[in-house]
Amino acid sequence: MAETSGPSKFAGSLNSAMIDGPEAQAALEYAMRFGEPGFEDVERIFITQHYEGYSAENQEAWTTLFDRQMEFLESRASKTYLQGARSIQLSRDRIPHLHGPESINHHLMRLTGWKSRGVPGLAPAKAFFAALAQREFATTIVMRPKESLNYLPEPDIFHDVFGHVPLHADPIFGEFLQTYGKAASATCNPEHIKRMGTLFWFTVEFGLIREGGNMKLYGSGLISSPAESRHALESSDVQRRPFDLEAACTTPYEIDHFQPILYVLDSFDQLRDAMNRYAERILNESSRQHSKVA
């Protein structure tokens, strides 16, 4: 999960000790400076998921959310999401492992080469994009407190893994996301960076897709949110517009209430192809920029 306005603390969580140690502190400091000379090694932004840090209450919160959402999603999520969740063996029984033979990464690596890597909190945008460019998804490892099951302003492992990661098992979506990361990493143009942030919002976070004539969910902000997922599909207050990359890069959005405008894909190929064209434009511009400087 990326953010653009500085680090954020996961306050009030039972497992906050998992992101309080020196390893996490060093990773956070490195990520904040990522992209400066001497701070270009993506590996340094990641931390180990010390699994013993999860309490019984954290595990219970995972199972409660998993059961509630999955029951709703079975008939409402994109088949690509549902297939991905099965492929990486996402389980109601426990918070997913990121390391070892039982991990979601064990399956992901085999399927698409993507990996989910632990970070101590919201990753600064540059570091987040650089990780995507090498098929690594910066993943918040802490679990939300039991009293905040329905809403959390910051991502947690439920949002990041349950919400995002199943799509990384799909080759087409996986290609889109890597291309997105490469283009976002390559540009220094603030206009493109702003547009890419908006595109992420309307696709990866809040995207809808049409499958077999029905509207389905795929954006992680919808997939992982019990209330917003219903609103996105059922509310008459929501404008569901056909996906258009230019519109999805420029439509204003606000983060603190349910989305009044959503974009609907015809297929993930459509998203991948549109991103390829946009990435080509960004990469051409940035190589022209570099040759001017040289």
Ligand SMILES: [Fe+2]
């Ligand atoms: Fe997200």
